[in-house]
Amino acid sequence: MRGNRSIRVGIVLLAAVAFALSYDALRQMAVASHVRGLLTYLFPLVIDGFIAICIVALLLLRTAPVRSRLYVWALVGAATGTSISANVVHAVGLNEGTRLHLNNTTAGALSAIAPLALAGAVHLYLVINRHLAANSAMAEASPATPPAESATPKDDRQVRQEQADDATTAPSTKASSTPTPEEKPAATMTSAAKRAPRAGQRKRTVPEEELLAIARAIGTETGQVPRTALEKAVRSKGYTISKDDAQKAATTVTAELTAVKNAIAA
Missing domain, CATH: 1.20.120 (Four Helix Bundle (Hemerythrin (Met), subunit A))
Structure with missing residues (x-):
């Protein structure tokens, strides 16, 4: 002006x-x-x-x-x-x-x-x-993934709706995008390794990198990493996790947050 x-x-x-x-x-x-x-x-x-x-x-x-x-x-x-x-x-x-x-x-x-x-x-x-x-x-x-996507656990209704959508769209997607025999193994293994299991598939243990990313997101948003909240967030993504693994990840991320706070205060 x-x-x-x-x-x-x-x-x-x-x-x-x-x-x-x-x-x-x-x-x-x-x-x-x-x-x-x-x-x-x-x-x-x-x-x-x-x-x-x-x-x-x-x-x-x-x-x-x-x-x-x-x-x-x-x-x-x-x-x-x-x-x-x-x-x-x-x-x-x-x-x-x-x-x-x-x-x-x-x-x-x-x-x-x-x-x-x-x-x-x-x-x-x-x-x-x-x-x-x-x-x-x-x-x-700070985490690479936005806190809103990884730290907020989804409710049961949202999980069931997503699983139903995946089950409905899986056959048509598979029929339209089936790779040729030469390229099928590499493409299928790469995509399967990066996404969480869908409905009806056998659940697998959460990878360590994914677990730490979810824990850091919770810590950034709330300032602490409760074990129960971490387990709920992991299971909402379709993974399984034990209490010992959840406590170990929560302790590691809490130590990282404490170190950052001490560096800022100094």
Whole structure:
């Protein structure tokens, strides 16, 4: 919208003007604190530039733990307070005389800004990398199948309806898509190995990969993996499963979820 565009342009212009005014004051403070030559032009970037970096870091860490966000807010507050104080000292000092003169305490404090900003920037980089690594680990641990398809057990009416549909359509499908003798073995074995048994066929034990996928889907949706819910979900897909196998899969996936939560909390 046109109004939003005008507001954005106004914010950019205001930020540029404010940066220019603060830049001039901070540069004169650098001269007064005996920073040499062209280095005085870099001093304002250490303070105001660090503020800009911290604000971008807040956007990147908006989903990070509270203590990480509070730490970045503390850095923003310290850097902003330093910039404001330097601007105030600059204005008051010039108002009292024609030349800016700093006392020993102020000059010493200004000289400590550069190494403090270096240490803060490096540690801020480490905090951001740790948060992004935790997000990547959580994404890799998420199931490949949608939770709605694998974690929600179907009721008995839906299972019976699907079995009846499969039994009705099986003869016509088999007659129309019967492969030639040369290609029948490979195609038939591949498709039979990938799908669950239909109605009237002998049930078989759920494969380990399928079992873990169903357990991960339940854990992602509910935050835990109850053994009974896992058994019900597996049996709704036409497989058989023992209590020991279900408990083993539930324990494995629960450990994975705990590891991901600990990585995010760290």
